Amino acid sequence: xxxxxxxxxLLTFLLTNLxxxxxxxxxxxxxxxxxxxxxxxEGDEFVEIVAPVGTDMSQYGLILYYYExxxxxxxxxxxxxxxxxxxxxxxxxxxxxxxxxxxxxxxxKFTPIPEGVSFITIDTRNAGFVNTEGGILLVHAESGExxxxxxxxxxxxxxxxxxLMLKLEEVDFEWATLPELEITxxxxxxxxxxxxxxxxxxxxxxxxxxxxGFSRMWTTTTxxxxxxxxSLNYNQSALPVELSSFFLTAVSNGVxxxxxxxxxxxxxxxxxxxxxxxxxxxxxxxxxxxxxxxxPKEYSYIDNVKKNDKYSYRLKQIDNxxxxxYSKIEVIDFTKQPQYNLTQNYPNPFNPSTSIxxxxxxxxxxxxxxxxLLGQKIKTLIDEFKEAGVHYVNFEAxxxxxxxxxxxxxxxxxTQTRKMTLIK
Numbered sequence: 001x002x003x004x005x006x007x008x009x010l011l012t013f014l015l016t017n018l019x020x021x022x023x024x025x026x027x028x029x030x031x032x033x034x035x036x037x038x039x040x041x042e043g044d045e046f047v048e049i050v051a052p053v054g055t056d057m058s059q060y061g062l063i064l065y066y067y068e069x070x071x072x073x074x075x076x077x078x079x080x081x082x083x084x085x086x087x088x089x090x091x092x093x094x095x096x097x098x099x100x101x102x103x104x105x106x107x108x109k110f111t112p113i114p115e116g117v118s119f120i121t122i123d124t125r126n127a128g129f130v131n132t133e134g135g136i137l138l139v140h141a142e143s144g145e146x147x148x149x150x151x152x153x154x155x156x157x158x159x160x161x162x163x164l165m166l167k168l169e170e171v172d173f174e175w176a177t178l179p180e181l182e183i184t185x186x187x188x189x190x191x192x193x194x195x196x197x198x199x200x201x202x203x204x205x206x207x208x209x210x211x212x213g214f215s216r217m218w219t220t221t222t223x224x225x226x227x228x229x230x231s232l233n234y235n236q237s238a239l240p241v242e243l244s245s246f247f248l249t250a251v252s253n254g255v256x257x258x259x260x261x262x263x264x265x266x267x268x269x270x271x272x273x274x275x276x277x278x279x280x281x282x283x284x285x286x287x288x289x290x291x292x293x294x295x296p297k298e299y300s301y302i303d304n305v306k307k308n309d310k311y312s313y314r315l316k317q318i319d320n321x322x323x324x325x326y327s328k329i330e331v332i333d334f335t336k337q338p339q340y341n342l343t344q345n346y347p348n349p350f351n352p353s354t355s356i357x358x359x360x361x362x363x364x365x366x367x368x369x370x371x372x373l374l375g376q377k378i379k380t381l382i383d384e385f386k387e388a389g390v391h392y393v394n395f396e397a398x399x400x401x402x403x404x405x406x407x408x409x410x411x412x413x414x415t416q417t418r419k420m421t422l423i424k
Contacts, residue, residue, distance in 0.1 A: 023349050023423050024051040024060075025148040026138055027096075030206040030227055031129035032197045035106070043106030044203040045129050046229045047099040047136055053090050057081040057097055061141040062122065065164050067133035067155070074165045078176065079122035080141050088116035089231050096230045103128035107229065110204040117230035131199065137183065144175030149188035150218075152207065153196050156280060159312055159331055160185040185328050186344040189216055195326075196220075208233045210325050216243065217317070217325035241267050241289070241317045244296070244347060245355040247392045248313060248332045254304040255332055257313055258392070260353070264293040271316040272301050276309050277335075283316075291320075296353070307334040337361065338389065342409045342416040345395070349421035352398040356381070358409050363387045370395065371406045378405065397422050 028048040035043050047062065064077040085095040098119040100107070103126075113119055129136065137149035151160070161184040168176045175181075195218060197207055206227035210217040221227055246259040257272060267289030275281045290297050305311060311334075315327040341359040348354060360366065368382040378400065381393045395407070402424045408417045 023094075023421075024049065024055065024138070025209070026136060026150055028206050028208040028228065028233060029129075029136060029150065029152075030197055031134070031152070032131040032199055033106070033201055033203040033205065034199065035203065042103045042128060042131060044110065044205075044227070045101045045103045046107060046206075046227075047129075048229050049097045049099065049138060050094050051085045051097060052093055053085055053087045053095045055085040055095075055097075057083050057085065057118070057120075059141060060147065061139050062099055063137040063139055063149075063164075063168075064124065064127075064129060065135045065137070066130040070155075072165055073135070073151075073162055075167050075181075076127060077122075077124045078168050078171045079120075079124070081120055081122075083118040083120060086116055086118055089114055091232055098229045101128040102126050106203045110202075111227045111229060113230040119230070135183075135188070137188070142173060144173065144178075144181065146181075146183055146187045149183060150191055150207075151183070151188055152191040154190050154192045156192065159329055160188060160190050184344070185330070186346050186348070189218065190329055191218055216328045219325060241265070241319075243315075243317070243327055244350070244353060245394070246315065246327055246330060247346075247355055247357060248330050248390070249392055250307065250332065250334075250389050251302065254302055254307075255311060255313070257301045257303065257315075257330075259299050259315060259327070260355075260394075261290075261293070261297045261299075263295075264290050264297065266320040267291055267293075268318045268320050270299065271318065272303070273314050273316055274303060275312040278309075281314070289317075310335055332390065340411075340414040340416070342407075342418055344418055345407070345420045349423040350397070351422060351424050353394055353396045354420060355392055355394055356407060357390060357392045359390050360386055360388050360411070364411050367410045368393060369408050369410070371408065373404060373406070381407075 026047060027050040030044050030046055033042050033044045061078055061080045063075055065073050065075045067073050085097050087095055089096055096117050098113050100119060100121040101124050133153045135151035138147045161182055164181045166178055166181055197205055204226040205221045207218055207220050210219055241264050242262040244260050244262045249256045269289040270287045272284045273281045274284050284303055287299050287301055312329050312331045314329045316324050318324045338359045338361045340361060343357045345354045345356045366382060366386050369380050370378040372378055400422055402422050405420050406417055
């Protein structure tokens with residue numbers, strides 16, 4: 001039985017494009033500018049994607065969506081990409097790819113794309129990127145798998161995960177026929193006001209990622225900074241803190257927050273913030289940073305709360321100059337009956353460690369195992385009795401080669417498998 005299961009998993013992977021890598025992300029974008037104040041379509045729209053030099057972008061697509069009438073999120077556009085990522089302005093083997101819309105006509109005047117950088121202008125039927133609540137998803141074109149995304153100007157009372165109502169009738173892929181697509185914080189970044197590219201911004205502003213890879217920290221171009229489609233961001237290589245994991249655990253006296261940094265530069269520390277179903281974000285406390293560090297550092301904080309509400313947490317990382325950036329948001333909900341679930345590891349891809357979480361609706365023996373694509377066992381992470389609730393496990397892969405690995409959870413009545421990518 002188990003042999004057949006692993007053969008099935010192996011065949012599933014072999015039938016997909018094994019050259020496909022998740023080492024690709026949305027790095028910068030702009031969707032609004034001062035033109036909109038005088039009734040002129042936004043003129044500086046773009047999405048900048050970072051990917052390894054030589055990447056064939058035709059295997060990816062871009063989904064655009066919007067938030068309608070305080071009701072739900074709906075997709076309105078899908079475009080398959082094309083072209084090869086060139087070495088122009090490449091950094092550490094990764095280059096740039098830029099997506100434009102019909103409303104990008106002012107970029108050439110203010111922040112032109114460097115010559116030689118691949119770009120594409122997609123047809124959104126003049127809709128462009130919505131200038132209020134909306135989002136952008138980079139997906140694998142044929143499977144619909146979300147690689148990375150941004151959900152911008154999200155209302156304060158909404159958190160990931162959310163469901164997208166799919167309205168893509170003319171898209172000729174099987175995944176587009178589904179009624180909805182769920183997006184989660186493991187692949188999509190929730191960007192909330194006051195961080196936004198608003199209608200008062202000039203046509204050279206944008207929202208950009210701080211640092212590189214899946215730092216999950218964002219800021220806006222301010223002061224003398226301008227948008228940089230196809231080039232290194234102003235502070236791209238100066239990530240103050242490389243946050244490799246951030247997760248929550250229910251403990252006897254409340255909620256325990258734990259996070260790990262891989263490197264730190266001028267890190268003053270972290271403010272811990274919480275939001276409930278009835279209150280907005282508030283600061284709970286402060287945890288000192290390690291200043292400068294090139295080795296992993298672990299941090300934790302316990303919030304003594306009653307287990308009768310839905311709690312959202314985020315970290316406000318502050319450097320020694322006073323600049324700050326927010327982490328992704330993690331949520332723990334004590335109002336719902338837990339269901340079996342094995343989440344996508346975070347970060348993914350990873351090097352060398354990643355965090356895996358799972359939920360048990362009842363206390364029982366659970367086994368969590370990592371395999372290679374041949375079905376050979378690499379490591380048993382857990383094989384013991386666990387209490388009902390959410391659990392987190394750290395997987396260290398410093399002795400393994402780069403590649404795709406499979407991790408599986410097994411209980412008496414539940415089995416689930418996911419894949420993860422190690423890139424060194």
